[in-house]
Amino acid sequence: MFEKILIANRGEIAVRIIRACREMGIQTVAVCSEVDKDALHAQLADECVCIGSYKSKDSYLNIEKILSAAIATKADAIHPGFGFLSENSKFAKICNECNIEFIGPSVESMINMGNKSIARQTMIKAGVPVVPGTNEPLTDAYQGKKIADEIGYPVIVKAVSGGGGKGMREVRKSEDFVKLFETAKKETEIAFGDDQMYIEKFVENARHIEFQIIGDKFGNVLQLGERDCSIQRRHQKLVEETPSVVLKEEVRKKMGEAAIKAAKAAKYYSAGTIEFLLDKDGEHFYFMEMNTRIQVEHPVTEMVTGVDLIKEMIMVAAGEKLTMTQNDVKHSGCAIECRINAEDPDNHFIPCPGTVNELHFPGGNGIRVDSALFHGYKIPSCYDSMVAKIIVHGHDRKEAIEKMRSALGEVVIDGIKTNLDLQYEIINSNEFAKGNALEINRRLDDRG
Known part of the structure; x- marks a missing residue:
């Protein structure tokens, strides 16, 4: 069993993980941004390392700083909680390369299931029912419109790497498709650094x-x-x-x-x-x-x-x-x-x-x-x-x-x-x- 776990998160989920570790007799390391120095998770952990400014990219999303904190405190493993780096396969891969256990699934599973298009294909092969839609990623709005016209409206445009409702638009009419596709594409590129989209039939009143x-x-x-x-x-x-x-x-x-x-x-x-x-x-x-x-x-x-x-x-x-x-x-x-x-x-x-x-x-x-x-x-x-x-x-x-x-x-x-x-x-x-x-x-x- 692990002796020390670093929690790469903040707020209530970080507190939740710290409490579970305490019950298991595992020491904990919190990381915090400068504005979170007095946060509850920073106070409850056995150790705390400030890793950057209030900006998430400088702290809770900064892979190098989080891994440096884990190495410096001799943490055996990292629990990512939810949000931030929890579904980042690159982060999980680097943890493994540094001999720090990532408390989550394998890198392969994260990549395959994190990519909505690959996930669809995997489910189809496994015999799990999926919503009618595209099996390959899309970046071209007009190509997407052609497919949507064939599927039939309403459809929903989703980010391949999306989540939390970002990069998602419901399209009810053919004439609205290109504009809404481009809006969703721009949103997902900003949020996830990936502009690949896919299309599904919108299941009404689901x-x-x-x-x-x-x-x-x-x-x-x-x-x-x-x-x-x-x-x-x-x-x-x-x-x-x-x-x-x-x-x-x-x-x-x-x-x-x-x-x-x-x-x-x-x-x-x-x-x-x-x-x-x-x-x-x-x-x-x-x-x-x-x-x-x-x-x-x-x-x-x-x-x-x-x-x-x-x-x-x-x-x-x-x-x-x-x-x-x-x-x-x-x-x-x-x-x-x-x-x-x-x-x-x-x-x-x-x-x-x-x-x-x-x-x-x-x-x-x-x-x-x-x-x-x-x-x-x-x-x-x-x-x-x-x-x-x-x-x-x-x-x-x-x-x-x-x-x-x-x-x-x-x-x-x-x-x-x-x-x-x-x-x-x-x-x-x-x-x-x-x-x-x-x-x-x-x-x-x-x-x-």
Whole structure:
């Protein structure tokens, strides 16, 4: 087992990893930018190294500085969390070359699954259903328009190397294709340094269902059930839950089998997510993409299975077998997660950094809060606006909803604007009770 792990991240996920390491008796090294010197992850780790300015490219995205910190502190391994370098195959490759274990999948899996075009081809060969679309990357808008005209509208243009809703445009009419393709292409080149695109048939009124998988280096792969991530604003998730309220048991079984088939086709180990689109009738599903990292919403899976995914990732990276078999995976009750963002929903959701003057989070049976906030903390303006995740677990969905209502009503974050009231509005709505994510999303989009 590792003696010391460097966490190449910040915020609540860095704190989450530090806590898992503490429980395993592993020392930790935090890295921080200059504006994060007083951040919670920097204070909780056994050691902390400041690696650059507030700009991500100078700190959390700076491979050379992160590796230098790992070598200087004699770290055995690096956990990248999510975002930043978590899906950067170049980073993983250099870690391996420096004899530092990258806590994640193999470089080959990251490359193949990170490239949406290669991932599609891999799934097709494995017999996993995919949405009709292009199998090769595109850079030419007019070539793309010809293909889109043949597929039939609406279509969705996506970045080959994209994620988080960046480099993505829905195109409903042929005459709009070239303009929207070029816009998405420019956006993805800025965000990911890659202007390759691909096209898929847009599945109308689809649900976003993802399956958590975990594999080891001995070829064992498990699926730990689904998460329904259909409530989104502009492709950014807001609420996640498990189990999905709309998923039929026979379809759930087929999707779980397809998730394992997909992971094995990718020769995947570590934690990852197979994302599917479920059609409006709830009968057919299609592979959308694979996330080769831990997800923001992983706590809901942990709440219903009792599996610590971060610990499993660490043990797999250390060369150990999974601690369970598929038959050992049991699901209990329902879990819901609400993302709390420092933003103003009444003013086009603009980010709202600032100082936390007063803070209170709920606790008690079945309530979990993942956050790096503390009283007096100054939230910087240069990073993602998510500041906390409220997660609840109930015996059934009705109890989980009631617990979330209670938990959200108890949260106090004074000094900044947040989306707390919006989340309470969502959870308290008839649409959420009915599982009508599409109507919730429509109202969110109408707010700007």
